[in-house]
Amino acid sequence: xxxxxxxxxxxxxxxxxxxxxxxxxxxxxxxxxxxxxxxxxxxxxxxxxxxxxxxxxxxxxxxxxxxxxxxxxxxxxxxxxxxxxxxxxxxxxxxxxxxxxxxxxxxxxxxxxxxxxxxxxxxxxxxxxxxxxxxxxxxxxxxxxxxxxxxxxxxxxxxxxxxxxxxxxxxxxxxxxxxxxxxxxxxxxxxxxxxxxxxxxxxxxxxxxxxxxxxxxxxxxxxxxxxxxxxxxxxxxxxxxxxxxxxxxxxxxxxxxxxxxxxxxxxxxxxxxxxxxxxxxxxxxxxxxxxxxxxxxxxxxxxxxxxxxxxxxxxxxxxxxxxxxxxxxxxxxxxxxxxxxxxxxxxxxxxxxx
Numbered sequence: 625x626x627x628x629x630x631x632x633x634x635x636x637x638x639x640x641x642x643x644x645x646x647x648x649x650x651x652x653x654x655x656x657x658x659x660x661x662x663x664x665x666x667x668x669x670x671x672x673x674x675x676x677x678x679x680x681x682x683x684x685x686x687x688x689x690x691x692x693x694x695x696x697x698x699x700x701x702x703x704x705x706x707x708x709x710x711x712x713x714x715x716x717x718x719x720x721x722x723x724x725x726x727x728x729x730x731x732x733x734x735x736x737x738x739x740x741x742x743x744x745x746x747x748x749x750x751x752x753x754x755x756x757x758x759x760x761x762x763x764x765x766x767x768x769x770x771x772x773x774x775x776x777x778x779x780x781x782x783x784x785x786x787x788x789x790x791x792x793x794x795x796x797x798x799x800x801x802x803x804x805x806x807x808x809x810x811x812x813x814x815x816x817x818x819x820x821x822x823x824x825x826x827x828x829x830x831x832x833x834x835x836x837x838x839x840x841x842x843x844x845x846x847x848x849x850x851x852x853x854x855x856x857x858x859x860x861x862x863x864x865x866x867x868x869x870x871x872x873x874x875x876x877x878x879x880x881x882x883x884x885x886x887x888x889x890x891x892x893x894x895x896x897x898x899x900x901x902x903x904x905x906x907x908x909x910x911x912x913x914x915x916x917x918x919x920x921x922x923x924x925x926x927x928x929x930x931x932x933x934x935x936x937x938x939x940x941x942x943x944x945x946x947x948x949x950x951x952x953x954x955x956x957x958x959x960x961x962x963x964x965x966x967x968x969x970x971x972x973x974x975x976x977x978x
Contacts, residue, residue: 781949868915
């Protein structure tokens with residue numbers, strides 16, 4: 625039976641991901657926010673950390689006005705975990721006792737294999753038995769599994785863009801077998817989180833085009849797992865942008881692949897997807913996906929360029945890293961888990977100019 629409403633709580637609500645999640649849930653037609661916890665800001669007003677969430681009109685009048693301590697966390701219907709990577713796994717047994725359903729925004733339960741997790745994150749998983757109990761939370765590839773799951777993992781923002789850029793070409797078997805795929809990601813500063821560090825200090829960050837992870841980025845394993853391929857390699861560069869990710873994937877097609885074949889592949893996969901838009905125009909400054917236009921949304925814009933003479937194929941995807949790359953996907957998963965309209969609370973379509 626589909627519930628008409630649900631009490632939801634957020635653990636770790638003082639970060640950027642937690643704040644975006646709270647913004648979406650406050651306006652959700654079926655969700656009632658019961659608690660928002662923070663270890664570092666407990667007792668403080670929520671709007672002192674997230675000033676955009678200062679109550680106005682009806683919005684926020686029934687929501688928690690202050691952060692609770694983690695120890696004060698009570699029972700709820702859906703529990704969102706927005707903790708730093710590595711923390712959710714330490715408390716998963718307790719969290720599971722407080723909520724029927726959990727959506728974890730961190731990387732703790734994205735990978736299915738404990739050995740792969742250890743090699744990518746540099747330490748053994750604290751709750752390896754829970755890895756197989758979580759469903760990877762990207763609806764475009766896992767919708768049916770999410771609908772039947774009690775525990776759903778978050779998605780990596782860079783991985784989300786890379787996966788959705790490449791998915792149609794791989795499903796249609798358009799890419800040359802045995803060729804490596806290289807994904808170059810340009811990422812905004814909010815991807816680094818709310819805690820300041822030397823790299824985020826304004827004189828060091830402003831105007832920078834900084835190679836953050838030329839090789840070995842953790843999201844590589846997530847991309848490979850989701851797409852079922854091995855030879856995919858990720859590089860991430862930090863750019864002068866607050867919110868947003870643009871993934872540019874470089875690959876090669878099989879002989880004879882045409883523009884029509886590519887159009888057919890992308891339409892077949894995405895024509896019924898509520899949040900995916902194909903952006904592939906002949907002219908104009910926005911003929912390719914542009915993350916700036918997606919700020920605050922759960923949308924994904926995908927596109928491509930094909931050089932039919934050489935077979936060179938460039939797949940593109942743009943998202944808001946805090947939206948589709950984190951909180952937006954989490955709310956979309958909650959909607960699926962509870963049998964609600966998948967788009968509930970996620971209808972914002974972006975702004976221009978911005």
